[in-house]
Amino acid sequence: MIALLLRDLRLALRAGGGFGLGLAFFLILTVLVPFSVGPQSTLLGTIAPGILWLGALLACLLSLDRLLALDFEDGSLDVLATAPIPLEGALAVKGLAHWITTGLPLVVAAPALGVLLNLPGAGYGWLVVSLLLGTPALSMIGVFGAALTVGIKRGGLLLSLLVLPLYVPTLIFGAEAARRGAAGLDPATPLLMLTGLSLGCIALLPFAASAALRMNLR
Amino acid sequence: MIALLLRDLRLALRAGGGFGLGLAFFLILTVLVPFSVGPQSTLLGTIAPGILWLGALLACLLSLDRLLALDFEDGSLDVLATAPIPLEGALAVKGLAHWITTGLPLVVAAPALGVLLNLPGAGYGWLVVSLLLGTPALSMIGVFGAALTVGIKRGGLLLSLLVLPLYVPTLIFGAEAARRGAAGLDPATPLLMLTGLSLGCIALLPFAASAALRMNLR
Amino acid sequence: MTLLVQNLTVARGGVPVLTGVTLRLDAGKALILRGPNGAGKTTLLRTIAGLQPPLRGTIDGAEDRVAYGAHADGLKAMLSVSENLRFWARVYGEHDITAALAAYALEPLRDRLAGTLSAGQKRRAGLARLMVTQRPVWLLDEPTVSLDTDAVAMFAGAVDAHLAGGGSAILATHIDLGLQAETLDLTPYRAAPDARHGASDEAFL
Amino acid sequence: MTLLVQNLTVARGGVPVLTGVTLRLDAGKALILRGPNGAGKTTLLRTIAGLQPPLRGTIDGAEDRVAYGAHADGLKAMLSVSENLRFWARVYGEHDITAALAAYALEPLRDRLAGTLSAGQKRRAGLARLMVTQRPVWLLDEPTVSLDTDAVAMFAGAVDAHLAGGGSAILATHIDLGLQAETLDLTPYRAAPDARHGASDEAFL
């Protein structure tokens, strides 16, 4: 298991797909928002928490298609499925690796990007907390989506289509928490919901994902 | 050339990657925006033109990785490069196929999504016009980006990273035109710029793309 | 322990490809599967490896005992040869990869990224993976594709050593490997084109 | 027309692999490239096909006259066999695919999606592609991988017919195809490991 985690992290670093790229995408997306909605700073400040959450979500989404598809193509998944470690565990580890390479950097970088969008001062802390609690759910849902579409050549867009609706509750609670935080309200309820959601995803989705994967390998 | 166009269109239809998916992604993205920034309709109306442009751009972007990479993996690109049709032409045709399967449906669907975001009544026409003039540039820039990254396994995220900055001028002019239109101002200048940009891209980028592709095949 | 396959029906794309396959593989023995293109060798091997369920019949003694070497090699292009092998070794609870490297003369290439190897070098690294699994039953699908004569000899040596150590192997191949092994021709087991029994779409016929 | 390769140096990953390769291929002749794994056969063929530039030397009579058959088959999994072939035929300005289908006994499979073929069937479809190009020079990289003996015979027949029609072919292979052809062993052309002349990093040495 640890070997798998280390390998995935090393690959992420080496293939240039890791830490940097998700972040860069997040950055560019945040920069594009003022270009598209116009530069008024109050408007930007209002939409900032939401846009940052949306950007994080999309950055996660875009890195999903390499999560399992590469292993599928070069035959590693076949071998993993017949290896002595349980497939559920392997998938959970892959989710963890994805979170470390994508979710965690986003959490760390979000405050810096908040500055670009005039995020109100009270919002920074809660933005980070909400992302920290929410991104694990995004990664695990992503593993499930990737397992569903792994057999499909370049299922990238289909993967997005399947995964985005599943992301809705996470996004709503997360963005709501960040927004309430930025507006000086109490974000406890949505944060609790978000935590519950993440825990539920981590506990249950590996099983669904491994079932889907086995069907796909067949 | 026509054979290539027809094949690409047929593949898009058959692999389930075509018309439908880009649109669905656009729809979902539009739906997610209110979830993240909140449901106030005046706020949504203000950012609507920008968000729709951004959504169209992302939908284009996500379909880019299958533009050349699939052909590369199964060896078709090697054969195309040695075939009697000029590579520039082949790439331009691929760009056209991409526009037909992705850009065009987005243009058609944009007004319906405008309704969801409370786009002001005056904005619909100009939104469609600006998208119609701007999406060809998005597709051609995409072909260039895909040619640059085709050798890289799952270069999806890297591709986004390279292409997004190139999309900035198109986005600025397009969103500006749509915004002016929605606000009842005269959108002629940005529209002219947009047209020039698209024409320039169509005329010049196939050459850059084919040069990049030849370097990648080497 | 013996691998025992009885009365197996395997399918691809919902259509039965082989029916009534019965075979027995004792420790120390190798079995060569033969059959024309499309006979169902790959399908049979995947079924025995547990990657797809059989339509009928039983497979005994395969679970957690097989190492499957498919057409694809399972190598990561961005990791070096030794990193690739070490990863699989750790997944299977092994730690020493020097024997595997030596068996396929991979030492000079150990620090090269797997993506920069030639077709035959890649294949050698893929075969070396089998040695680090320490699994007793090897299932090999056209193992010698792209290999030159020296490498084929290395492979034959590795299989012989594996058999001598009490392992066993099933190999699907079209060419002669010079191994001492029984041969099983799959042609007689070919499912009749209109075979319906057990097919996943049986109910529709 | 004759394909003339003179004093060619080819490189992969910036490192020269073969130096001083000289060969001549007349119409109606075939040439078999031999050499151990990693000798540089694939690299040489890609260079002659024009997919990568040589470091030194000249290639005459190759431009727009070669059809290259690589390790990968260039088939779209989601198109049927005949759609695949028809597409390539149209790209090369040809329109009739029946001869190609017949040569590799692909008629029964013509309406199957290429993605559902077995390894050998795929290869046959990939080889059939060469016939619809109508190019006089075939460059083939391990063409008989995964093929059974019948299919190898079909392939040999197709090559013979191509040669009889005034075409020519270069084949890289490790096994004996039973073709009447000259053999070129690449081992003597192997670039010295410290070869620096012409390497892309020469300036840094």
Next chain:
Amino acid sequence: MSLWEYANPVKFLRLSERVLPALWVFAGLCVATGLIWGFFATPDDYRQGSTVKIIFLHVPSALMAINAWFMMLVTSLIWLIRRHHVSALAAKAAAPVGAVMTVIALATGALWGQPMWGTWWAWDPRLTSFLILFLFYLGYIALWEAIEDPDTAADLTSVLCLVGSVFAVLSRYAVHFWNQGLHQGTSVPVATGARTVSDVFFIPLVICMIGFGMLFVALVLYRTGTEIRLRRTRALLARGARGA
């Protein structure tokens, strides 16, 4: 004789061919009576004017949209547990029907919203959860389309349906939490029998709902039959191709 007997495609086809004509007629009659009664024989509402008549399309289609997903959930479970092909194909057949019902509910709602709330669309929780339901339908259909092997497709879409249902319910709660809405609460609570719509509207509405229900059943039976024939053709072709 158990119900499962009809899980055999051939038996199912025979049965559905027998009941379908009657079902079409009955559904057509119900929908026609309901709609004509509703549109021409009910008074205008004192507040909403004639727009209230949209209710006869809107509410039945909205109900069927939800029920269709529920049916898909049940048939998916049956497929996963008992592996009856008809069950999986029924789920496949129901999805587009459900999606169309969702679109009708959304479209009629939008048409209604314009005079009532002064806007085509508002991010009301009821409306929003419907939109999300539509997205789930899209994803489900797209997954069916994308996978070549029918059994694998059935398996994967079933798993998606299960997981998706959980997330659809979660989304509903999330959406309610996110925004309190404009849309009125349900007024046809089956359980309590209490209702807030007057009888003049209620009776034709119930007829419409029955009609839409029947129409849905008929459509699903018909489409399932088509899917079964497609699979049969496919199975025969597959054998033919290999036999040659």
